């Protein structure tokens with residue numbers, strides 16, 4: 538059995554005003570991979586390519602050694618996409634009966650257990666659920682398929698803090714099995730703390746940074762000072778006379794005593810790499 542759940546190599550997807558380009562990464566078994574980046578960075582496009590819902594212009598994608606989108610690959614993947622489910626007028630409790638036949642490993646008891654655990658009302662119509670309840674229902678359905686790979690596209694947006702913690706707990710429980718893996722795209726980067734093993738930062742359709750957490754954060758630091766912004770900084774932002782910018786941690790010693798250096802958060806990395814990308818475009 539391969540240790541890699543999925544492999545993406547040199548993915549290119551060309552849109553009229555946008556291109557995902559040279560995106561390569563691996564989702565190893567036993568890892569939670571966090572996919573982050575600003576709006577429009579290409580996260581959903583990469584996820585949809587992994588599911589075979591988007592046909593790449595170039596590159597290779599394999600899930601469990603099978604081509605993306607093949608039934609063999611899809612049968613092992615549980616998905617929560619960033620769109621409401623199409624099962625509008627169905628009742629929550631009937632979802633399992635309707636979806637189950639399409640999934641060979643469907644576990645109805647697990648589905649209803651998760652529905653109750655998440656506080657989703659069993660008798661409610663699916664199209665009358667709140668956004669957060671809809672996400673929880675999708676997650677319950679994804680896990681009831683007994684997948685090996687869980688793909689979550691912004692599951693935490695619209696969820697209250699308690700619900701986000703519940704989702705984190707369910708992912709941790711899923712990851713107790715070392716054969717499992719998760720790809721998790723999010724804008725709430727603190728949700729990746731203590732959860733993600735690997736971080737992939739997409740900016741402008743390209744991988745701007747990738748690494749194993751928590752070290753991936755340590756590759757960068759934040760610098761701030763006044764006056765002219767020194768070379769070796771990324772995406773400076775200004776507040777009055779003060780600038781702040783991302784730097785490579787290994788370059789810290791090159792900045793003089795007037796530059797204050799702090800740790801960078803994942804948000805700092807995204808914001809300043811995106812700003813640097815925008816600067817490079819003009």
Ligand SMILES: Nc1ncnc2c1ncn2[C@@H]1O[C@H](COP(=O)(O)OP(=O)(O)OP(=O)(O)O)[C@@H](O)[C@H]1O
Pocket residue numbers: 552553554555574575576577578579580581582583
């Ligand atoms: N079907 C499509 N046709 C044309 N352009 C598209 C299509 N799907 C996505 N795009 C464009 O591709 C770019 C990347 O979109 P994508 O949804 O992958 O980004 P994202 O990182 O998931 O963004 P967000 O964080 O806002 O959800 C955007 O500029 C979007 O307008």
